[in-house]
Amino acid sequence: MFGEEVVFKLKDVGFSYPSGEKALEGINLSVRRGEKVALLGANGSGKSTLLKLLNGLLFTREGTIEALGQVLSEKIMANEEFSFAFRRRVGFVFQKADAQLFNSNVREEIAFGPVQLGWPAAEVNRVVDDVISMLNLDRLRDRPPFRLSGGEKRLVALASVLSLNPDVLLLDEPTSGLDPRTQRRLIRLIQQLNEAGKTIIVATHNLEILQEIADRAIVFSEDHHLVAEGPCEQVLSNIDLLVQVNLVDEEFHLHHPHPHGGHAPRPVTVPPFNGKKAGFFTKP
Amino acid sequence: MADFQIPEWLLQSRGPLPPITSSKKARRSFAQKSIDGFSGFLMDDFYAERIAAKKGLMQGLHPGIKVVTSLILIFVASCMHNWVSLLLINVYVLLLAYLSAVPLRIFLKRVWVFVPLFTVIIVLPTLFNVVRPGEPLVVLLQYGSHHQLAITRQGAQSMVLFVLRVAACVSIAVLLTLTTRWAYLLRGFSMIRVPTIFIKILEMTYRYIYVLLHSAGDMFEARLSRTVGRMSTGEQQKFVGNTMGSLWTIALGLSDEVHAAMLSRGYTGTPRTLTNSRLRGLDWVWTVFIVLISIILIGGDRLVW
Numbered sequence: 001m002f003g004e005e006v007v008f009k010l011k012d013v014g015f016s017y018p019s020g021e022k023a024l025e026g027i028n029l030s031v032r033r034g035e036k037v038a039l040l041g042a043n044g045s046g047k048s049t050l051l052k053l054l055n056g057l058l059f060t061r062e063g064t065i066e067a068l069g070q071v072l073s074e075k076i077m078a079n080e081e082f083s084f085a086f087r088r089r090v091g092f093v094f095q096k097a098d099a100q101l102f103n104s105n106v107r108e109e110i111a112f113g114p115v116q117l118g119w120p121a122a123e124v125n126r127v128v129d130d131v132i133s134m135l136n137l138d139r140l141r142d143r144p145p146f147r148l149s150g151g152e153k154r155l156v157a158l159a160s161v162l163s164l165n166p167d168v169l170l171l172d173e174p175t176s177g178l179d180p181r182t183q184r185r186l187i188r189l190i191q192q193l194n195e196a197g198k199t200i201i202v203a204t205h206n207l208e209i210l211q212e213i214a215d216r217a218i219v220f221s222e223d224h225h226l227v228a229e230g231p232c233e234q235v236l237s238n239i240d241l242l243v244q245v246n247l248v249d250e251e252f253h254l255h256h257p258h259p260h261g262g263h264a265p266r267p268v269t270v271p272p273f274n275g276k277k278a279g280f281f282t283k284p
Numbered sequence: 285m286a287d288f289q290i291p292e293w294l295l296q297s298r299g300p301l302p303p304i305t306s307s308k309k310a311r312r313s314f315a316q317k318s319i320d321g322f323s324g325f326l327m328d329d330f331y332a333e334r335i336a337a338k339k340g341l342m343q344g345l346h347p348g349i350k351v352v353t354s355l356i357l358i359f360v361a362s363c364m365h366n367w368v369s370l371l372l373i374n375v376y377v378l379l380l381a382y383l384s385a386v387p388l389r390i391f392l393k394r395v396w397v398f399v400p401l402f403t404v405i406i407v408l409p410t411l412f413n414v415v416r417p418g419e420p421l422v423v424l425l426q427y428g429s430h431h432q433l434a435i436t437r438q439g440a441q442s443m444v445l446f447v448l449r450v451a452a453c454v455s456i457a458v459l460l461t462l463t464t465r466w467a468y469l470l471r472g473f474s475m476i477r478v479p480t481i482f483i484k485i486l487e488m489t490y491r492y493i494y495v496l497l498h499s500a501g502d503m504f505e506a507r508l509s510r511t512v513g514r515m516s517t518g519e520q521q522k523f524v525g526n527t528m529g530s531l532w533t534i535a536l537g538l539s540d541e542v543h544a545a546m547l548s549r550g551y552t553g554t555p556r557t558l559t560n561s562r563l564r565g566l567d568w569v570w571t572v573f574i575v576l577i578s579i580i581l582i583g584g585d586r587l588v589w
Contacts, residue, residue: 018323019330057505068301080308082301084512089298092509098534099502102526116513130291146533164512167298189288196295 005033007068007168007199008054014062015049023049025224027063031201033167036194038210038232039203041220042246047203048095050220051170054201055092056083088117091166095173095203097153101145106137106156109145113164131159135189151182158186168199175206175213187212205247207236221245314520315504315511322501326494331390335462340384342463348475349567353574354460355476360578361452367441369585370448376577377455384463394458395451403450404443411439466490492538499534503527 013027024046031037039047052058053065056077065072068089070082077083094100103109110131114124132138135155140148148156154174161169171190175183190213194200202213210217210232217235219228221244228241235241242248336343342350357373364370381391409415412424418436425433461469470483470490507523515523 018327052505055509057509070301078309079304079306081306082304085301087509087512089301092506094502094506094509096499096502098530099499100506102503102507102523102530104526104529113510113512115519116511116515118513127293130293134288134290134294145530146537161510162294164510165294165296165298192288192290193294196290197297 006066007031007033007035008201009066010063011066012063013053013060013065015046015053015058015060022224024053024060027226029218029226029229031199033199034194034197036190036200036213036215037202038214038217039201039220040205040207040210040217040235040245040247041203042205042222045220045222045245046224047220048172051092051172051201051203055090055170056086057092088164089166090168090170091161091164092170093154093158093161093172093174095176097150097157098145100157100160101148101153103145105142105144106140106148106159107132107142109156109160110163112160117164127163131163135159151178154178154186155182158189162193166198168201169193171200171202173204173206174202175204175209183209207242207247210236219245219247314524315508318504319501319508322497322504325497332462333465335386335390336465338385340386340463342380342384342459344566345570346563346567347464347468347472349472349563349571350460350464351469351472352475353571354456356574356578357456358453360581361449361456363582364449364452364585365445366585367444367448369581370445370452372584373452373581374448374455377452377459381455381459381462384459386459386462391455391458391462394462395455398454399447399451403447407443407446411435411443413439415439416442488542492535492542495538496531496535500527500531503530 008029008031010027010029013024013029014022015024016022027050039050041047049058053060053072054067056067056072059072059074059077068086070076070086077086101109103112107128110128111124114127119127132141135158137152137155137159140152140156145153145156154177158171158174169190174186174190178186187209190200190202200213204210204213214232216229217232218226219235219241221227227245228235228238239248243250357377361370361373364373378388378391382388413420413432413434413436416436416439418438420432420434421437421440423432423434427433464472467487467490470487473483474480504527
């Protein structure tokens with residue numbers, strides 16, 4: 001189904017912030033080209049930190065991260081040629097759209113990447129117009145970011161990354177705070193981009209849309225370990241796991257039938273994780 | 285829902301990373317430097333909070349008493365005329381820092397980076413006879429039969445006194461801030477009758493500096509993430525200008541929301557806070573001790589040394 005090329009390969013990756021606060025521990029993981037992967041975990045489990053590590057914004061001394069066949073390090077990212085080539089291929093849409101919108105209007109925001117690449121003005125205009133028309137942002141073209149609604153900001157932030165045509169898209173909580181229609185549009189766009197061959201890695205704790213935005217889910221525990229990975233359907237059916245990692249509470253029931261028949265809520269017993277992956281759908 | 289019309293170019297793959305042909309280092313961009321600066325600030329503050337949470341002499345005192353006694357000591361230090369008294373105060377504060385589990389390296393760095401940088405530069409000219417006439421101590425330059433450039437005894441003495449005095453005052457202030465959590469320190473100000481409204485404003489400023497600092501950090505990270513080519517100085521300046529504007533807008537929006545949140549929880553314009561914790565025996569003993577030390581220092585300075 002997916003290409004064999006590995007886009008990201010993480011080996012025993014751990015990360016602590018300078019304050020000593022642990023964010024990730026012992027992460028082993030690989031993502032192949034064209035995959036659609038969700039990073040699942042409660043707040044503070046390390047999802048956003050992992051995305052920043054994958055984007056070469058943070059670096060770790062514990063373990064290695066291989067991206068597009070190259071081990072990421074502060075040294076390699078300091079190489080101008082590599083850094084520019086890498087950032088053209090791996091786009092990151094931040095959780096806080098406000099942080100990402102630093103230009104004075106929507107048009108300039110979308111043009112920011114192509115302008116830096118030194119493309120001719122006509123080429124930049126074409127790309128910007130294409131993205132604006134694709135996302136139906138025409139009426140917002142000259143608006144300053146602070147006059148956009150939350151959903152519009154999110155779309156413009158995505159547009160500003162898409163104008164660089166990255167092969168890999170890292171999305172941090174892309175649907176949080178969006179109204180249903182905007183959320184639906186964003187999901188459809190993610191699906192289409194993936195169908196076009198883009199690798200999608202989404203950090204989320206929204207289980208309702210999980211199966212639509214990902215084929216595979218990677219679950220992080222609150223103590224920053226990777227505790228499970230597998231097809232979304234299997235992850236969603238393991239309520240004990242979801243309770244354990246604080247993605248659902250004991251009263252939770254999904255809006256689709258429970259695999260064991262009937263609907264939750266039901267009492268659960270949760271075995272301790274001890275930082276190990278959960279059983280049956282763990283990769284061999 | 286209708287499908288998006290994805291343009292042809294967006295469907296093209298960029299292909300594998302090209303081999304690196306140049307070892308040219310990317311200039312450490314202002315974005316990276318700023319991110320480092322933000323995290324440096326947060327780290328400093330984190331260390332200060334950690335020291336303030338330790339068990340030590342100063343940490344055990346009531347914040348109000350600490351503010352009052354520190355102000356007394358600063359007043360005493362600025363009254364001293366003798367280098368011996370000033371040296372004693374410096375040594376005394378260093379001892380207090382030690383008893384309060386403050387790492388001396390951090391303490392000395394905070395005091396002695398600031399003092400020479402500013403104080404020495406301020407008083408440097410008064411060392412020389414051309415600015416302040418006096419008895420020559422070291423002659424630097426002789427020109428003509430009656431003219432010379434020299435460091436004077438009076439200049440050197442007043443410089444030593446000035447530097448020691450500033451160092452003593454800065455040490456006391458640094459010790460106070462390192463051993464007291466910011467929130468408690470502000471409450472301590474109420475003991476010296478600083479109006480509650482000022483304390484409340486300072487408290488909120490401190491709280492929201494972090495929000496804005498994080499927002500600024502996120503902006504610079506997002507900028508770094510999209511750095512795919514070189515930018516001219518003008519474009520970089522434009523980015524900084526835009527960031528400032530955005531932060532201003534965020535701050536403005538926040539201030540409206542915070543005010544609305546305060547109103548919705550019954551704020552009427554007069555800040556009210558929980559009453560301060562009560563003074564304990566140790567606090568009174570400490571106050572008496574500091575007053576006694578102050579009397580001894582002033583007496584010694586005027587009569588003995």
